Amino acid sequence: MAMAWIWTGMAVVSLLFAAAAGNLGALGGAALDGARSAVELCVSLAGVMCLWTGVMEVLEQSGATAALARAFRPLLRRLLPHASRDPETLSALSGNLSANLLGLGGAATPLGIRAARAMARGCEGVASDELCLLVVLNTASIQLFPTTLAGVRAALGAADPFDILPAVWLVSLASVGAGLLAAKLFSRLWRA
Amino acid sequence: MKLSEWIVPALLCFAGTYGLYRRVDVYAALTKGAEEGLGVLLRILPSLVGLMTAVYMFRASGAMDALAQLLSPLLSAAGIPSETAPLLLVRPISGSGALAVGTEIMERSGVDSYAGRVAAVMLGSSETTFYTVAVYYGAAGITKTRYTIPAALVADLVMFFLSAFAVRVFFTS
Secondary structure, eight states, X not given: OHHHHXXXXXXXXXXXXXXXXXXXXXXXXXXXXXXXXXXXXXXHHHHHHHHHHHHHHXXXXXXXXXXXXXXXXXXXXXXXXXXXXXXXHHHHHHHHHHHHHTTOXXXXXHHHHHHHHHHTTTSTTBOOHHHXXXXXXXXXXXXXXXXXXXXXXXXXXXXXXXXXXXXHHHHHHHHHHHHHHHHHHHHHHOOO | OHHHHHHHHHHHHHHHHHHHHTTOOHHHHHHHHHHHHHHHHHHHHHHHHHXXXXXXXXXXXXXXXXXXXXXXXXXXXXXXXXXXXXXXXXXXXXXXHHHHHHHHHHXXXXXXXXXXXXXXXXXXXXOOHHHHHHHHHHHHTOOBOTTHHHHHHHHHHHHHHHHHHHHHHHOOO
């Protein structure tokens, strides 16, 4: 229901603001523009997305993701003990984690989704505590190399495009920690 | 920084060579996996259409700017450059929007200036919260998200306030 309230709220507030500012004419166009951009974004994501799910399938059939999963297993077992019991979910989770760390957002998302779908089985549309935790971890990025950002900074003539990395690491770590703590705390207050 | 150039091609070559070594039909596996990716996209698309329609309306109506203006006195009290206020609002909602806003801040204030660096750190240490939530739960068929969004926004807030602090710590000029 949260998305329903957010979505309706944004539409109503937009209408009120546009009416007050007298630029109601632009609003309808913007709405249609947003819908079109969503499809354009999906299409522009499609190639990379399919490539990564393809590569992951190759790695999976070769048994490489199983090896990678082993490295992250202790950490994931502590964070998501229930989901980690299924080997396929565990390998998707560990792939999601390592792709996030390498800044490969396009590879991280399909793997995370695969894990999320497995974890949602039998939940009847209600997110479990572990699923909430997985999504919260993915909304707070854990990136070692923010390459897009460095590219933009380089294009703007920064003296050293990567000099912000220590600051980025510190802030990422703190925000991931805060998200984890908040999720753990809220899970006690929020009954399913 | 040279390492990042290597990641994608090296991973592709590694996947192929390792697969062949393990006697896997690499190409068949690749296309099978790509098909799965297409299915995921089809499940994502409806929620993206809904979300981006609302975001574009919010931006075009001027509500986004008004909110940013409302917050800027509060931000300067916390030592956050007021130039970065729009980023707080756009960052959780739109990835490409946040990159555009951040680029604009870096360009106007100077890429190596205080505000420019704070904007960069904010961009680098966060994800597009609402997009991520919509994509994951849309694909998993979850409608009751419970405390996911509040918890994710706590992480975003910590990120936002700490970015300015981190830049002050690492760049004392």
